[in-house]
Amino acid sequence: MMTLRSASTPDRGRKPRAYSFNWVGRIGLAVMLFWAVVAVIGPWISPHPPGEIVDWDYFGPVTENFWMGTDYLGRDIFSRILMGARFTVGIALAAVTLACTFGVILGMVAAVTGGWFDMILSRLLDAFNGIPSLLFGLVVVAAVGSSIPVLVLTLGAIYMPGAYRFARALAVNVNTMDFVTVARARGERTPYLIVREIFPNILGPVLADLGLRFVFIVLVLSGLSFLGLGVQPPNADWGGLVRENIEGLSLGAPAVIFPSIAIASLTISVNMFIDNLPTKIRDRSE
Amino acid sequence: MTTPPLVRVRGLKIGATTDAGRKVEIIKGVSFDIAPGEIIALIGESGSGKTTIALSLMGHTRTGCAIHGGEISLGTSVVTAMTERQRARLRGTEVSYVPQSAAAAFNPSKRIMDQVIEIADIHKLMPPAQARAKAVELFRALALPDPENIGSRYPHQVSGGQLQRLSAAMALIGDPKLVIFDEPTTALDVTTQIEVLRAFKSVMAKGGISGVYVSHDLAVVAQIADRIIVLRGGEIQEEGPTDQILNAPRHAYTRQLLAAFEPVPHVPLAVPEAEARKPILEVVNLHAGYGPVRNGEPAAKILKDVSFRLERGRNLGVIGESGSGKSTLARAIAGILPPYKGSVLMNGHEMGRDIQTRSKEELRKAQMVFQLADTALNPAHSINTILARPLTFYHGLKGKARDARVARLLDMVHLPASLRHRLPGELSGGQKQRVNLARALAADPDLILCDEITSALDTVVAAAILDLLKELQRELGISYMFISHDLSTVEAICDDVLVMLKGEVVEALPAAEMSARATHPYSRLLISSIPKLDTGWLAGLEQDPQLVAQFAQR
Numbered sequence: 001m002m003t004l005r006s007a008s009t010p011d012r013g014r015k016p017r018a019y020s021f022n023w024v025g026r027i028g029l030a031v032m033l034f035w036a037v038v039a040v041i042g043p044w045i046s047p048h049p050p051g052e053i054v055d056w057d058y059f060g061p062v063t064e065n066f067w068m069g070t071d072y073l074g075r076d077i078f079s080r081i082l083m084g085a086r087f088t089v090g091i092a093l094a095a096v097t098l099a100c101t102f103g104v105i106l107g108m109v110a111a112v113t114g115g116w117f118d119m120i121l122s123r124l125l126d127a128f129n130g131i132p133s134l135l136f137g138l139v140v141v142a143a144v145g146s147s148i149p150v151l152v153l154t155l156g157a158i159y160m161p162g163a164y165r166f167a168r169a170l171a172v173n174v175n176t177m178d179f180v181t182v183a184r185a186r187g188e189r190t191p192y193l194i195v196r197e198i199f200p201n202i203l204g205p206v207l208a209d210l211g212l213r214f215v216f217i218v219l220v221l222s223g224l225s226f227l228g229l230g231v232q233p234p235n236a237d238w239g240g241l242v243r244e245n246i247e248g249l250s251l252g253a254p255a256v257i258f259p260s261i262a263i264a265s266l267t268i269s270v271n272m273f274i275d276n277l278p279t280k281i282r283d284r285s286e
Numbered sequence: 287m288t289t290p291p292l293v294r295v296r297g298l299k300i301g302a303t304t305d306a307g308r309k310v311e312i313i314k315g316v317s318f319d320i321a322p323g324e325i326i327a328l329i330g331e332s333g334s335g336k337t338t339i340a341l342s343l344m345g346h347t348r349t350g351c352a353i354h355g356g357e358i359s360l361g362t363s364v365v366t367a368m369t370e371r372q373r374a375r376l377r378g379t380e381v382s383y384v385p386q387s388a389a390a391a392f393n394p395s396k397r398i399m400d401q402v403i404e405i406a407d408i409h410k411l412m413p414p415a416q417a418r419a420k421a422v423e424l425f426r427a428l429a430l431p432d433p434e435n436i437g438s439r440y441p442h443q444v445s446g447g448q449l450q451r452l453s454a455a456m457a458l459i460g461d462p463k464l465v466i467f468d469e470p471t472t473a474l475d476v477t478t479q480i481e482v483l484r485a486f487k488s489v490m491a492k493g494g495i496s497g498v499y500v501s502h503d504l505a506v507v508a509q510i511a512d513r514i515i516v517l518r519g520g521e522i523q524e525e526g527p528t529d530q531i532l533n534a535p536r537h538a539y540t541r542q543l544l545a546a547f548e549p550v551p552h553v554p555l556a557v558p559e560a561e562a563r564k565p566i567l568e569v570v571n572l573h574a575g576y577g578p579v580r581n582g583e584p585a586a587k588i589l590k591d592v593s594f595r596l597e598r599g600r601n602l603g604v605i606g607e608s609g610s611g612k613s614t615l616a617r618a619i620a621g622i623l624p625p626y627k628g629s630v631l632m633n634g635h636e637m638g639r640d641i642q643t644r645s646k647e648e649l650r651k652a653q654m655v656f657q658l659a660d661t662a663l664n665p666a667h668s669i670n671t672i673l674a675r676p677l678t679f680y681h682g683l684k685g686k687a688r689d690a691r692v693a694r695l696l697d698m699v700h701l702p703a704s705l706r707h708r709l710p711g712e713l714s715g716g717q718k719q720r721v722n723l724a725r726a727l728a729a730d731p732d733l734i735l736c737d738e739i740t741s742a743l744d745t746v747v748a749a750a751i752l753d754l755l756k757e758l759q760r761e762l763g764i765s766y767m768f769i770s771h772d773l774s775t776v777e778a779i780c781d782d783v784l785v786m787l788k789g790e791v792v793e794a795l796p797a798a799e800m801s802a803r804a805t806h807p808y809s810r811l812l813i814s815s816i817p818k819l820d821t822g823w824l825a826g827l828e829q830d831p832q833l834v835a836q837f838a839q840r
Contacts, residue, residue: 177661177662178656178658178661178662179661179662179663179664181622181656181662182654182656182662182725183675184622184641185620185621185622185641185649185653185654186649186675186676186679186680186729187641187644187646187649187679188679196664196667196675197664200664200666200667201664201665201666203666
């Protein structure tokens with residue numbers, strides 16, 4: 001037995017399969033990680049308390065003291081962006097996890113079970129998909145009031161049908177493969193088929209889809225906040241920061257520019273990252 | 287002095303760069319000539335470079351490959367020295383191509399005639415009316431039915447064999463000097479193949495056109511080629527006239543290829559008298575089909591009233607053309623497709639209709655192995671995981687005991703134990719099929735349903751798999767139900783043969799005397815259509831045209 005094991009070791013080392021990125025993917029990953037770190041440690045590194053008025057001037061320019069200017073009340077924008085990362089990244093991450101977990105699980109169950117379960121679930125979610133996402137968010141938030149759990153649940157619900165459709169379409173293809181037939185003929189039950197046979201083979205595209213959905217959620221969240229329905233003052237996510245300071249646009253204030261750049265940098269970096277995922281993740285069958 | 291060759295290939299080298307940046311030499315310095323009017327065959331296993339060489343004669347390489355050295359000349363022009371634009375002018379007029387899958391080569395939304403005369407149009411060879419007249423002539427020469435009007439049909443309105451002949455017409459419309467056939471009959475049924483081969487042969491001989499025939503099937507090549515080049519690993523192993531290659535091969539590899547054709551009659555396993563009485567598998571009036579079920583009958587009925595018995599220690603072959611219901615029969619027995627009428631008995635005990643109603647023990651006894659080895663293995667699981675699962679599932683094995691059993695299974699199918707940590711993608715086709723067999727064996731079955739398990743493999747690899755099956759049978763006493771369209775394979779492993787036609791068993795025969803004992807006209811037609819390793823076989827073959835019209839979907 002020992003000889004067998006030692007014989008197999010060099011064999012594994014020979015494999016040139018590593019998690020390597022090209023440089024576009026690396027930049028995307030770096031920016032993403034940067035914002036993730038900021039979301040965690042934001043309050044400790046911000047130069048000024050984000051909620052306090054620190055400058056007597058409003059819509060102040062970029063100065064040595066206020067790196068990104070000040071907002072309509074004279075608060076430090078840099079500190080507020082660092083704090084806002086927590087809301088934007090946190091809410092979007094929670095919502096996308098919710099949407100994809102439920103969507104992917106239901107999608108795989110529907111693909112494996114088929115029949116009336118698949119039919120009813122698919123049509124229901126298709127119908128739900130027909131409701132414009134921002135409109136749905138508006139109605140829910142207006143009806144129940146805005147709080148972070150409500151935002152997470154709403155955003156999750158908006159993007160769940162898409163994740164379901166995507167996962168189901170992939171799982172249906174894998175489901176017809178012979179190795180699933182073999183497992184089925186062996187007498188395996190649905191949970192095994194889903195977890196062991198199907199999920200590993202749709203993981204790559206599902207991860208890419210998760211990234212894309214995260215970007216959409218960031219944008220819808222920013223949109224809701226911009227309309228005043230997202231994170232409520234005195235807290236503000238990036239969309240909220242843009243809304244607060246929109247009047248400053250005509251004054252040429254940096255207060256409205258930098259939150260917009262933050263939104264753009266996060267969404268673009270996530271896109272860059274998922275478009276350049278290592279081949280090993282993206283294409284597991286290779 | 288003889289006439290100068292039409293095609294001269296000297297020291298041809300083709301290489302590719304992999305994704306990892308590694309350089310791979312695919313063709314390692316190949317040289318040969320083709321005389322005007324001569325048909326040569328490139329034969330070898332998959333990966334031997336036969337298609338790569340054939341495509342390079344058009345100056346074409348597949349994406350990622352490039353001609354690194356050597357010279358190809360066609361007539362007076364040197365293909366390797368040409369620009370892409372000059373090569374484009376060459377294709378269709380000097381050299382043309384008949385692909386393996388005609389169905390994939392035709393545009394389904396355009397009429398056949400428009401596609402056939404496309405070459406004449408692109409190269410401005412002749413006015414459309416003249417091209418159409420020429421196409422009809424070619425249709426007639428290729429023995430296509432209704433040559434005047436077949437061109438106005440769409441590709442899906444003609445049969446597979448007809449479509450393959452139409453793609454030959456497409457290749458011949460520009461009067462090429464050289465036609466490249468890339469496994470054009472591999473996807474066809476044997477009864478259809480004959481007509482296509484005959485049509486190719488006569489039209490090539492009439493026009494004095496040179497040909498390159500790429501194939502892995504020596505028996506097919508024997509009918510059409512003047513000379514055979516045996517390739518392996520991008521190098522020529524042997525080159526010679528067809529008769530010499532078939533009758534007096536010099537190279538060991540050629541002999542190996544030929545040996546795979548020699549039918550080795552199967553000797554049934556000796557089983558104690560009392561046990562032999564009980565059939566391991568009995569199928570009674572089995573009906574199965576696909577589609578929505580109405581009044582207890584599915585919309586598309588495939589199997590109609592199939593009954594047979596398979597005794598312990600014996601092997602049953604099922605032969606028939608594509609669409610005859612062979613695979614459906616295996617699926618119905620395995621319970622993957624529940625039959626709507628009739629019953630399946632194993633060891634005299636009736637099994638449930640579908641997988642859900644069968645006990646684990648019933649499922650364990652009959653295992654199935656599929657044709658395409660790679661789609662039957664989960665690409666995300668290591669070989670160890672794949673083999674361990676049935677051991678845990680059926681026998682509850684865990685830890686050391688399971689590891690030892692996996693090693694034993696790999697040993698049984700002659701694979702090194704170090705393979706267990708690899709993913710299926712890192713294995714060759716033959717190795718994958720061995721893993722599939724090992725997985726079936728892991729269940730400790732009484733019966734293995736083999737659905738064309740050697741069809742996708744190279745001749746030599748397939749022969750090794752057959753040897754393995756026989757060896758396993760001697761050691762473990764299992765029985766096989768062996769589905770195949772290849773009669774020599776069936777002959778090599780089976781004791782009894784069922785001939786299927788349109789979902790019905792038309793005849794049951796002893797495998798050793800198939801051709802002698804067949805009485806049903808369809809069985810006789812099918813058996814006589816199998817190409818033999820004899821250059822005169824196609825010319826000497828006489829089939830009752832009425833029989834052909836009745837059964838073959840040409």
